[in-house]
Amino acid sequence: METEREDPERVEAFLQRIDRGERIEADDWMPADYRRQLIRLIAMHGVSEIMGALPEKEWVPKAPTLYRKLAIMAKVQDEIGHGQLLIRVAEDLLAPLGKTREDLLDDLFSGRLKFHNVFHMPAPTWADAGIIAWLVDGAAIITQGMSLSSSYAPYVRALQRIVEEEGFHIQHGESICMALAEGSPSQRKSLQEALERWWPALMMFFGPRETDQATSHQQANLRYRIRTKTNEELRQRFLTKYVPRIRSLGLVPPDPTLHFDAEKGEWVYQQPDWNWFRQIINNQGPRSQARLTLKHLTYEEGRWARAVLAQA
């Protein structure tokens, strides 16, 4: 059905629905390109939640107190739950193309489907678990908050729940970071080091600043109201929200140029290494291969159990 030539009038009527602010449902007619852009975005978001569980999961069995053990388990479980919600949304979009969840995971393992650049980074200390939950989730909620006004209704419904839960995650992360910031010199040092380790990843989180020539994907996503803000708008919003909080914990972002330019009305910051960014998103980041290998290994070793469920 998707390969048939699309009636231009039908496409135009669809775009008018978008312009009127209507929400599209899974069973509504949609142009193949709209479906393609949604799959690209939502499948990537879904597998990023699944892969995003891995850096923090390293700290689940090691979390310092019984209370923290319970909290981080619930947090990481939520992330996998978000992955499940999003993959269900993607599955509905893939069904008319004859594709399934297995195809998505195969694409992840083969490198055709990317996961978010921030989850390729190492998390060598407990403080990293705090920084991830506080600031990486803080960045994620800014992107996801924007997507709440997306034109695709099933995505919006999943995001409403996700954004609500991310709010708790940020509190969980902030609580870990505050305990370390108010703790011993060695705890404070580990927190500052974790911030320094994650800072370039946080600056890369939203992607490069758009030039006048936005990519065709970006243009399409804005046209379809799948997204409504640029990368740079989101990054500025993150800096406005979090730099004061980071400093209030006595932490120093590792960027001597970082300041708010009142005249321009925006944050000035040192550009991260965008060549490195491109390597990372092509699975050449510090922990890309290790995490893909871990996920792939356990996925293959669980195949026999999934086969039983498929028969039952």
Added chain:
Amino acid sequence: MAASVRDPEEAKATPDFPALSELLWQLADDDLLIGFRASEWLGLGVHIEEDIAFASIAQDEMGHAMTYFQLLEALGMGRADDLAQLRPVSERRNSILVEWPNGEGDYAETPHFDWAFTLVRHFLYDQFEIIRLEGLCQSRYAPLAEAAAAILGEKAYHRDHQQLWLDRLLTHGAESRARVERAVAQAAQLAGDLTDLGPWGNQVAEAGWWPGADQAGARWQQAVESFLGRYQLAPPTWSCPGNGRRGDHSPHLDAALAVLSEVYRQDPLAQW
């Protein structure tokens, strides 16, 4: 039976107090280790929905451990986190069954975890814990009776989860059935100390801390063997490479405790 005891100071003054504290160590250490083993699965589940389900079980077990360590804290044994994380292996009272690894390899690098063993082990443990909790609901130590009633409500879901999986694995194909059979044989060689009541065993029942403790082992064995019998699985011979209830553990417990307490040990006096 003696009157119910609510006050920790009063409990400590009874001549049977060593039997109560011994029982609480068994309860707390069992749930800490089974919760830890379940938590190692997080992110590695056989499918996404199962990952989420088993993470709930891991949280429940760890939450139960926290409840028991808090009861011990209230009895003046020390801070709950110190008790969970700093006690030497020789003082641990969990069964060897729950300290045993999920399989080969490290959870963070190259885990080759055995899902069939994980399910069988957890099923054996759930079955025992339910019997134990049913008795503990009538414990003479009122704070324990109240905790047991709350925990028992969650355990039925755990056992159902494990049983549903085992039922499917045992009835859908030779490969999965063979995996469960191997897992039962392996777990049977580890579970011999699960029903051991430890050095104060007789007093645990007689003092009313755990009414019915003296019959718990037989009830557990009957329940497990009846379940296995439904699938034409022969009753195994139960044994154990040590006795966790008496502090005689496998080297796997040292390794588990090193991971579990790695961060806390950096500074046990700090706020985390």
